[in-house]
Amino acid sequence: MKFRDLVEISGGNLRRMKLRAFLTISGVVIAIAAFVAMLSFGAGMKKNVTEQFDELGLFSTMQVYPERENEANDTLVNPVLNDSIVVLLSQIDGVRLAYPYDDFPVKVQFADTTLSCDAQALPLAAASTRMFSRIETGRSFESDSAFEVIVTSGFLRDAEIEAADSLIGKPLVLSVEVSSVDSALMYVVRESGKETFERIGNLNFDSLKQENFLQRLVSQEATRAMGNFVEGYMNARETIADTLTIVGVLDAARGRSRTEPLLVPVATARKFTSSGFTGDPTKMFSALTSGTLFADSESGNIRDYSRVTLDLDPAAAYQPIKDSVTALGFRSFSYAEEFDEILKAFRHFNMALSAIGLIALLTAALGIVNTMVMSIIERRREIGILKSLGADEREIKLLFLVESGVIGSIGAIVGIIFGWLITRIASLIAQSIMANEGVDAMELFDLPIWLIVTAYLFGLIVSLVAGYYPARRAARVDPVEALRTD
Amino acid sequence: MSNNESLLATVSLSRYFTRGSHTIKAVDRIDLTISAGEFLGIVGSSGSGKSTLLNLLAGLDSPTEGQILFESGSMNSWDRSRLARYRAESVGMVFQSFNLLSYKTAVENVAMALYFSDLPRSLRTAKATAMLERLGLADRLDHRPSDLSGGEQQRVAIARALVKSPKMLFADEPTGNLDQENSTQISELLTELNEEGLTVIMVTHDIELARKSTHRIIRMHYGSIVESHSGETE
Ligand SMILES: Nc1ncnc2c1ncn2[C@@H]1O[C@H](COP(=O)(O)OP(=O)(O)OP(=O)(O)O)[C@@H](O)[C@H]1O
Numbered sequence: 001m002k003f004r005d006l007v008e009i010s011g012g013n014l015r016r017m018k019l020r021a022f023l024t025i026s027g028v029v030i031a032i033a034a035f036v037a038m039l040s041f042g043a044g045m046k047k048n049v050t051e052q053f054d055e056l057g058l059f060s061t062m063q064v065y066p067e068r069e070n071e072a073n074d075t076l077v078n079p080v081l082n083d084s085i086v087v088l089l090s091q092i093d094g095v096r097l098a099y100p101y102d103d104f105p106v107k108v109q110f111a112d113t114t115l116s117c118d119a120q121a122l123p124l125a126a127a128s129t130r131m132f133s134r135i136e137t138g139r140s141f142e143s144d145s146a147f148e149v150i151v152t153s154g155f156l157r158d159a160e161i162e163a164a165d166s167l168i169g170k171p172l173v174l175s176v177e178v179s180s181v182d183s184a185l186m187y188v189v190r191e192s193g194k195e196t197f198e199r200i201g202n203l204n205f206d207s208l209k210q211e212n213f214l215q216r217l218v219s220q221e222a223t224r225a226m227g228n229f230v231e232g233y234m235n236a237r238e239t240i241a242d243t244l245t246i247v248g249v250l251d252a253a254r255g256r257s258r259t260e261p262l263l264v265p266v267a268t269a270r271k272f273t274s275s276g277f278t279g280d281p282t283k284m285f286s287a288l289t290s291g292t293l294f295a296d297s298e299s300g301n302i303r304d305y306s307r308v309t310l311d312l313d314p315a316a317a318y319q320p321i322k323d324s325v326t327a328l329g330f331r332s333f334s335y336a337e338e339f340d341e342i343l344k345a346f347r348h349f350n351m352a353l354s355a356i357g358l359i360a361l362l363t364a365a366l367g368i369v370n371t372m373v374m375s376i377i378e379r380r381r382e383i384g385i386l387k388s389l390g391a392d393e394r395e396i397k398l399l400f401l402v403e404s405g406v407i408g409s410i411g412a413i414v415g416i417i418f419g420w421l422i423t424r425i426a427s428l429i430a431q432s433i434m435a436n437e438g439v440d441a442m443e444l445f446d447l448p449i450w451l452i453v454t455a456y457l458f459g460l461i462v463s464l465v466a467g468y469y470p471a472r473r474a475a476r477v478d479p480v481e482a483l484r485t486d
Numbered sequence: 487m488s489n490n491e492s493l494l495a496t497v498s499l500s501r502y503f504t505r506g507s508h509t510i511k512a513v514d515r516i517d518l519t520i521s522a523g524e525f526l527g528i529v530g531s532s533g534s535g536k537s538t539l540l541n542l543l544a545g546l547d548s549p550t551e552g553q554i555l556f557e558s559g560s561m562n563s564w565d566r567s568r569l570a571r572y573r574a575e576s577v578g579m580v581f582q583s584f585n586l587l588s589y590k591t592a593v594e595n596v597a598m599a600l601y602f603s604d605l606p607r608s609l610r611t612a613k614a615t616a617m618l619e620r621l622g623l624a625d626r627l628d629h630r631p632s633d634l635s636g637g638e639q640q641r642v643a644i645a646r647a648l649v650k651s652p653k654m655l656f657a658d659e660p661t662g663n664l665d666q667e668n669s670t671q672i673s674e675l676l677t678e679l680n681e682e683g684l685t686v687i688m689v690t691h692d693i694e695l696a697r698k699s700t701h702r703i704i705r706m707h708y709g710s711i712v713e714s715h716s717g718e719t720e
């Protein structure tokens with residue numbers, strides 16, 4: 001018997017038993033539709049996360065942090081992330097770029113608005129990594145020392161600006177109030193100068209011959225000067241201001257890593273940061289004690305960072321890089337590592353969804369068994385005739401297997417279409433809810449080819465398994481009995 | 487005319503049915519030889535084992551004991567698929583109750599017999615049509631069994647049996663459900679087919695009909711052949 005004949009006979013039978021075929025196929029349709037809709041949701045979520053990770057370059061990014069304070073062993077001072085460490089980190093094999101998370105508070109004057117926010121210094125090389133690749137309009141920096149700025153969606157929100165396009169090319173005045181070494185010295189001289197000279201005038205010069213007196217005096221004066229210096233440092237603040245041109249707008253709304261409202265080229269940023277301490281007294285004191293206060297401030301070596309971002313070669317394995325970072329005494333965090341955990345969670349999620357679909361499919365399978373068994377009882381005579389005409393058991397079995405296979409196939413195909421329709425409707429509803437809530441619209445569902453193929457095969461295999469027992473029964477029908485005149 | 491060439495033979499052929507504690511010997515050690523081109527009639531009272539014997543000869547049932555030789559080869563050694571091929575190629579069957587599929591047209595019912603040949607669909611339909619036309623059903627091709635008279639239905643069934651050009655036709659009371667006129671028509675048709683070379687084995691209750699059309703009549707009683715004599719038509 002030809003396979004085409006088998007399919008044709010099955011089709012004819014299903015057409016004859018319209019209502020029953022419809023009900024049986026409906027069972028499969030519902031099960032497959034549920035299966036497809038649920039797994040489509042799982043696939044959509046996974047796709048969203050993967051895309052976001054990939055878009056942000058998170059798979060090829062590693063964050064480096066200083067080790068947490070060790071309470072048990074506080075005699076050990078954890079190494080800090082400073083520029084020399086950044087250089088060391090950038091020399092690790094597989095690291096393409098290392099740049100610190102270097103943020104500083106600024107005052108921004110744009111058009112009529114003035115606001116305070118944070119700016120982030122960014123090397124040109126870092127600006128071209130994936131993490132900062134989602135420039136909505138405009139472009140990246142021209143150079144590390146360009147007087148340019150990229151604003152992010154955080155800035156748009158703070159400044160209540162709607163149209164991002166209109167910003168490109170506009171000037172933006174960035175100002176920082178700093179206390180510089182120069183201004184502090186000025187203060188010392190200005191405020192305590194006269195007083196000191198007065199006291200020097202009152203000195204008994206003979207007593208200067210006494211060494212300990214001299215020492216006491218010098219230390220006394222030095223302490224006083226130091227006090228004045230510190231006081232001056234805190235009070236005599238100087239304002240550094242510059243006009244930068246907005247060259248790009250970055251969409252950071254969906255970003256997983258924090259991005260400050262303003263991104264400034266690294267060399268340009270140094271103008272604002274290395275001129276002094278931006279209002280953080282603890283940093284200044286640590287600089288005073290370590291003697292870095294008067295160190296070459298151009299190198300910026302006095303700053304230490306909360307985080308350094310490593311841009312990795314995508315081909316490089318992250319474990320050796322992680323080990324190198326640990327060896328330097330720092331903590332690391334990699335999204336690639338994190339992602340494995342997320343994938344594991346998705347697998348469990350999908351498994352749970354499949355289980356629900358499977359239960360529905362099991363019910364549908366029972367419907368198929370029922371239909372086929374009924375069909376065999378009704379068609380005993382037909383089976384007898386076919387056998388008398390030369391059908392062997394294998395062919396009868398095949399005939400009924402094909403019939404349940406046709407039920408499964410039609411059910412699976414219609415079910416996939418229905419499942420897809422369900423996801424479209426659910427997606428529309430979800431989109432409108434998201435729009436109402438002001439959340440960024442995102443597609444919750446994904447229907448990849450593998451899911452379509454899997455759903456179809458599932459429907460087909462389950463129907464074949466369900467049809468196997470009835471088919472075997474059909475094959476064993478005794479033709480003599482089936483054809484007997486009663 | 488019968489010749490002496492043995493087409494089908496049985497050797498101590500038996501078929502027993504076990505019902506609870508006792509055994510029914512439906513066919514009991516029958517030795518029978520059927521020649522090619524013969525028209526054999528089988529008569530006997532109800533329950534004497536006529537249908538059982540016919541089903542065994544047609545390869546639809548398997549003997550409990552004994553053998554069937556087809557063209558001198560034992561069918562006992564055949565597996566299921568060889569047996570199926572025997573039914574598909576060498577055997578045509580006609581039943582008292584026609585056994586047509588009610589949802590198929592006359593042509594479709596006849597073409598069904600060619601499922602097991604390698605013929606393409608169009609050729610199967612053409613052959614079925616030609617066979618129905620030959621049996622005088624040219625204007626009934628697309629009728630369903632319910633729209634046909636008993637005689638017409640039986641002719642469709644005969645067409646279905648013959649469309650694959652078998653060597654033998656097994657007819658189990660083919661006129662049992664027909665009136666006198668239709669019975670005569672069908673038996674004349676079988677005689678005509680036999681004269682064209684077809685071997686016909688017919689079970690019937692109608693001894694007169696058997697006498698008129700067959701070469702030889704065997705009478706069965708409790709599974710055995712109790713009487714055998716040549717027909718009077720010669
Ligand atoms: N499957 C079966 N199981 C048990 N007994 C059976 C079976 N088939 C037939 N028999 C018995 O075998 C005997 C012969 O039956 P068979 O049908 O061959 O008789 P028959 O001569 O064709 O009768 P009829 O003229 O009524 O058709 C009967 O007694 C019948 O009851």
Ligand SMILES: [Mg+2]
Nearest residue numbers: 536537538658
């Ligand atoms: Mg009978």
